[in-house]
Amino acid sequence: MLLKHTTAKEIDRKSLTINPAKTCQPIGAMYAAFGLHGCLPHSHGSQGCCAYHRSALTRHFKEPIVASTSSFSEGSSVFGGSANLVQAIDTIFSVYNPEIVAVHTTCLSETIGDDLTQIISKAFDDGKVPEGKKVIYCNTPSYVGSHITGYSNQLASFVKFFSTSTTKKKNVVNLAAGWMEPSDMGEIKRVAKEMEARTIMFPDMTGVLDTGLTGKYEMYPKGGTTQADMAATGDSKFTIGLGEYSTQDACIKLENKCKVKFEVIDIPIGLKATDRFIMSLSRHANVPVPDSITEERARLLDLISDNQKYFYGKRVALWGDPDTLIPLTEFLVSLDMKPVYIVTGTPGKTFDERMYNILKNVPGAKFKSGANADMFQLHQWIKQEGVDLLIGNTYGKYIARDENIPFIRYGFPIADRAGHNFFPKTCYVGATNLAIQILNALMDYQDMHCPEEKVEFQM
Numbered sequence: 001m002l003l004k005h006t007t008a009k010e011i012d013r014k015s016l017t018i019n020p021a022k023t024c025q026p027i028g029a030m031y032a033a034f035g036l037h038g039c040l041p042h043s044h045g046s047q048g049c050c051a052y053h054r055s056a057l058t059r060h061f062k063e064p065i066v067a068s069t070s071s072f073s074e075g076s077s078v079f080g081g082s083a084n085l086v087q088a089i090d091t092i093f094s095v096y097n098p099e100i101v102a103v104h105t106t107c108l109s110e111t112i113g114d115d116l117t118q119i120i121s122k123a124f125d126d127g128k129v130p131e132g133k134k135v136i137y138c139n140t141p142s143y144v145g146s147h148i149t150g151y152s153n154q155l156a157s158f159v160k161f162f163s164t165s166t167t168k169k170k171n172v173v174n175l176a177a178g179w180m181e182p183s184d185m186g187e188i189k190r191v192a193k194e195m196e197a198r199t200i201m202f203p204d205m206t207g208v209l210d211t212g213l214t215g216k217y218e219m220y221p222k223g224g225t226t227q228a229d230m231a232a233t234g235d236s237k238f239t240i241g242l243g244e245y246s247t248q249d250a251c252i253k254l255e256n257k258c259k260v261k262f263e264v265i266d267i268p269i270g271l272k273a274t275d276r277f278i279m280s281l282s283r284h285a286n287v288p289v290p291d292s293i294t295e296e297r298a299r300l301l302d303l304i305s306d307n308q309k310y311f312y313g314k315r316v317a318l319w320g321d322p323d324t325l326i327p328l329t330e331f332l333v334s335l336d337m338k339p340v341y342i343v344t345g346t347p348g349k350t351f352d353e354r355m356y357n358i359l360k361n362v363p364g365a366k367f368k369s370g371a372n373a374d375m376f377q378l379h380q381w382i383k384q385e386g387v388d389l390l391i392g393n394t395y396g397k398y399i400a401r402d403e404n405i406p407f408i409r410y411g412f413p414i415a416d417r418a419g420h421n422f423f424p425k426t427c428y429v430g431a432t433n434l435a436i437q438i439l440n441a442l443m444d445y446q447d448m449h450c451p452e453e454k455v456e457f458q459m
């Protein structure tokens with residue numbers, strides 16, 4: 001019993017979080033930076049923060065995560081990190097030669113109050129930034145928000161530093177991608193291509209964090225949104241933001257800066273959210289939905305109806321990021337499952353409002369968001385009344401083991417399984433993958449745990 005001290009009885013605790021359902025802001029900023037082609041993320045703070053952020057991403061993506069740091073010492077912690085950052089920018093361009101350096105702050109540099117605008121303009125004035133190279137930046141204090149807030153702040157900085165508008169709008173739809181796997185982004189791009197919609201996705205981690213082993217190390221792989229495409233987002237006729245928490249700020253900034261109208265919808269996870277995405281793209285790109293996409297939808301429906309009795313009534317506990325949990329919970333309800341316990345460490349009212357609506361016909365469902373929503377409380381709820389399935393990141397494996405519950409890894413981080421880089425969970429194909437994973441987990445459990453006389457050859 002790894003979590004033997006977790007009790008079913010809840011006590012009021014306002015000042016203690018145990019195993020938070022989130023991680024820190026700069027991890028999101030670092031992840032988003034990899035979605036720009038030729039970009040090196042730079043952490044303005046101590047080496048320890050940068051090492052943690054890199055290792056968290058490396059363990060999940062199983063790829064070398066390259067990032068630089070201002071490497072604060074005791075002196076910079078007291079007097080500020082201006083000299084360190086200017087020196088770092090000089091060294092980065094001399095040694096690593098990226099197209100773009102994306103600087104984000106940490107708790108330490110935010111607490112000191114380092115002014116990135118002033119420091120980076122000094123680096124330009126001192127001639128530390130070579131001609132044609134870019135240094136962009138965003139603030140990511142980790143004592144507020146979560147990794148999703150950091151991702152959102154980085155995305156907004158892309159718009160601030162790159163998007164430009166000429167007088168002529170083009171028949172292109174921007175896809176502002178919320179936090180998801182490169183495989184999920186690849187699937188969304190495949191569907192958009194199938195629909196013959198002209199799109200620009202930003203950020204775009206395909207071809208960056210899902211590359212193969214070729215025997216040749218490339219510090220800046222060929223993927224990622226190019227600077228030219230990022231600039232052109234200002235001339236697109238519309239933006240679809242996928243995931244409110246990750247993309248709404250960037251969409252608003254782009255409208256204010258370049259007058260590109262936008263709509264924020266859910267990440268296309270599950271049947272209904274994918275329907276909404278397809279219809280939105282069809283409407284705004286002015287393209288019909290091809291038969292091939294309708295057939296993918298039909299295959300998903302067929303799988304669901306064939307296996308309805310296995311989904312029906314199964315109680316599920318989930319944790320992770322709001323942009324994922326909202327459409328995922330909706331999908332589980334549409335499968336006739338009962339998502340009963342849901343937590344996210346990312347704060348925000350939208351999660352509570354959406355969950356309230358999605359779960360209104362699920363008796364006894366509980367959900368919580370923000371800094372006090374933690375894995376400990378989720379475990380307490382499970383102890384009070386059990387569930388049939390867990391869906392979330394690797395931090396749930398201890399609950400799964402102690403309570404003997406089938407467990408599907410989903411979200412960030414996944415440090416102990418493979419496959420999240422290969423099999424998308426977005427759009428109809430991704431929903432099919434996910435439904436199959438759910439079915440297999442439930443059926444495996446039934447085969448191994450039911451009485452011998454109940455073991456069925458045909459399921």
Ligand code: SF4
Pocket residue numbers: 024025026048049052106107108142143
């Ligand atoms: S000090 Fe702040 S930025 Fe650094 S690892 Fe901790 S929470 Fe993240």
